Amino acid sequence: MHLPIDLVMKIYYMILAVIGVPVNLVAIVILSRGKCGLSTCTTRYLVAMAAADLLVIITEVILRWINLYYFPVSFLDITPVCSVIAVLKRAATDCSVWFTVTFTFDRFVSICWQKLKTKYCTGRTAAVVLATSCILLSSKNIPHYFVFEPWVIIDNVPWGCATIPAYVTEPGWVGFDWFGTVLTPLLPFAAILLLNTLTVRHILVASRVRKRLRGESKGENGSDPEMESRRKSVILLFTISGSFILLWLVYVVHFLYYSIAGINPDYYKDSISTFAQVGSILQNLSSCTNTFIYGVTQSKFREQLKSAVKYPVSSIIQLIKKKQNN
Incomplete structure (x- = not known):
C-alpha cells in the first residue's frame, strides 16, 4: 500500500520542523561559545550557516508547508503576507547557499594560499563577507514580492499566492528567474566543485612534498600535525559541500526542465x-544536515554537545538531592 505524496509530505515537514529548529539552535549555541577548536573565521561562517538554515526551516517549512497542510486557511494565506514570506524564504535560502560558498572559499584560501591566509581568514573579514552577502542577496529577492497574484478575492481581501502567468512567458521575468537560479544554486554548484578540486590538487601536491622533506618516502614513519589538522579541515569542508550538492541536485534538474518546457509550476501534471x-523535500533537508555533519566530523563539537545534553539532567539531579537534604 502506497501512501499519497501529500500525506508523506505532511508527515515529513512536521518531522523536519521538529528536528530542524532545535538542531540548528543547538549548533548556533555550541559554535558561538568558541570551544570547538575552530578558528574565529570558521566559527563565524558555521554560525551564519546554521542561522540561515534555521530561517529556511521557519520560513519555508513552518510558515509555508506546515501552514498549508495543518492550517489550510489562516492569515498567512493573505496574498501580501504569503508574498512577504516567499521573499523571506528565498532570501534565507540564498544566504544559506552562499554562506556555504563563502565558507568553502575561506577554507580554500586557508589551505592553498598561506600568504593570503593571515589577511583574509580573520573574524573581521568573515563578518564583512557574511554581512555584505546577506544584504545583497536579500535586496535581490525583493522583486519576488510582485511575482504573485491572488487565487481569489473575498470581501475585498486577496487570498492565496498564485504565480502570475507572465513569470514564465515575459522575457523580463524569465530572465529574472534564470538569474535567480544561476545565482542559487547553479553558480554555487560550479564554484564549490571548482574550489574543492583546486583544494584537493593542492593537498596532494603539498602532501608529496612534505613526505619527501620528512623522509617518509624512504620508509621513515612519523606523525605530521599540520597534515592531520589539514585533513580534519578538509573532511569538514567536503562533507558540508558534498551534502549541499547532492541534496540540491533534483531541484536543479527540475528548474532546467520547467525553464526549457516553459510550463507554469502551478499547472504541472501529477x-x-x-x-x-x-x-x-531534499532541498529543505539540507537545512538541518550540517549539525549532524559537525557531530560526526568534529570531536570537540561532540564533547560540547554531550555537555549540553548532560547539563539539564545533572542540574535536576542536584536540585532533587538538595531538596532531599533539606
Whole structure:
C-alpha cells in the first residue's frame, strides 16, 4: 500500500520542523561559545550557516508547508503576507547557499594560499563577507514580492499566492528567474566543485612534498600535525559541500526542465509535480544536515554537545538531592 505524496509530505515537514529548529539552535549555541577548536573565521561562517538554515526551516517549512497542510486557511494565506514570506524564504535560502560558498572559499584560501591566509581568514573579514552577502542577496529577492497574484478575492481581501502567468512567458521575468537560479544554486554548484578540486590538487601536491622533506618516502614513519589538522579541515569542508550538492541536485534538474518546457509550476501534471516535490523535500533537508555533519566530523563539537545534553539532567539531579537534604 502506497501512501499519497501529500500525506508523506505532511508527515515529513512536521518531522523536519521538529528536528530542524532545535538542531540548528543547538549548533548556533555550541559554535558561538568558541570551544570547538575552530578558528574565529570558521566559527563565524558555521554560525551564519546554521542561522540561515534555521530561517529556511521557519520560513519555508513552518510558515509555508506546515501552514498549508495543518492550517489550510489562516492569515498567512493573505496574498501580501504569503508574498512577504516567499521573499523571506528565498532570501534565507540564498544566504544559506552562499554562506556555504563563502565558507568553502575561506577554507580554500586557508589551505592553498598561506600568504593570503593571515589577511583574509580573520573574524573581521568573515563578518564583512557574511554581512555584505546577506544584504545583497536579500535586496535581490525583493522583486519576488510582485511575482504573485491572488487565487481569489473575498470581501475585498486577496487570498492565496498564485504565480502570475507572465513569470514564465515575459522575457523580463524569465530572465529574472534564470538569474535567480544561476545565482542559487547553479553558480554555487560550479564554484564549490571548482574550489574543492583546486583544494584537493593542492593537498596532494603539498602532501608529496612534505613526505619527501620528512623522509617518509624512504620508509621513515612519523606523525605530521599540520597534515592531520589539514585533513580534519578538509573532511569538514567536503562533507558540508558534498551534502549541499547532492541534496540540491533534483531541484536543479527540475528548474532546467520547467525553464526549457516553459510550463507554469502551478499547472504541472501529477508526475512532474511529484518530482518537483521531491526536489523541495531534499532541498529543505539540507537545512538541518550540517549539525549532524559537525557531530560526526568534529570531536570537540561532540564533547560540547554531550555537555549540553548532560547539563539539564545533572542540574535536576542536584536540585532533587538538595531538596532531599533539606
